[in-house]
Amino acid sequence: MKSVLVRPLITEKMSGISEKNPTKFGFIVNIDTNKIEIAKAVKAKFEVDVVSVNTVRYKGKERTQFTKKGRFTGRTPKFKKAIVTLKEGQTIDIFGQA
Secondary structure (H helix, E strand, O other), rough: OOOOOOEEEHHHHHHHHHOOOOEEEEEEEEOOOOOHHHHHHHHHHHHOOEEEEEEEOOOEEEEEEEOOOOOEEEEOOOEEEEEEEOOOHHHHOOOOOO
């Protein structure tokens, strides 16, 4: 089975959410996992208490590339995003700064 947490979500939008509410963090997660598994994985990896988990599924986008040999179409992969809310006063150090 694949890992539950794929990678942390580091975007401008997620940074804005984390600035307004410092207990919210975003992760790209395995598409087959549920909220309970996500909460357990975050608690085990970062040793924090999870209050809630919100998830969003994204479909892959269709992309077209034009080359000398013709037109190629393909799709970007689908993925699942989880926004985890921690207990008040707790935080996750994503960048590993001490």
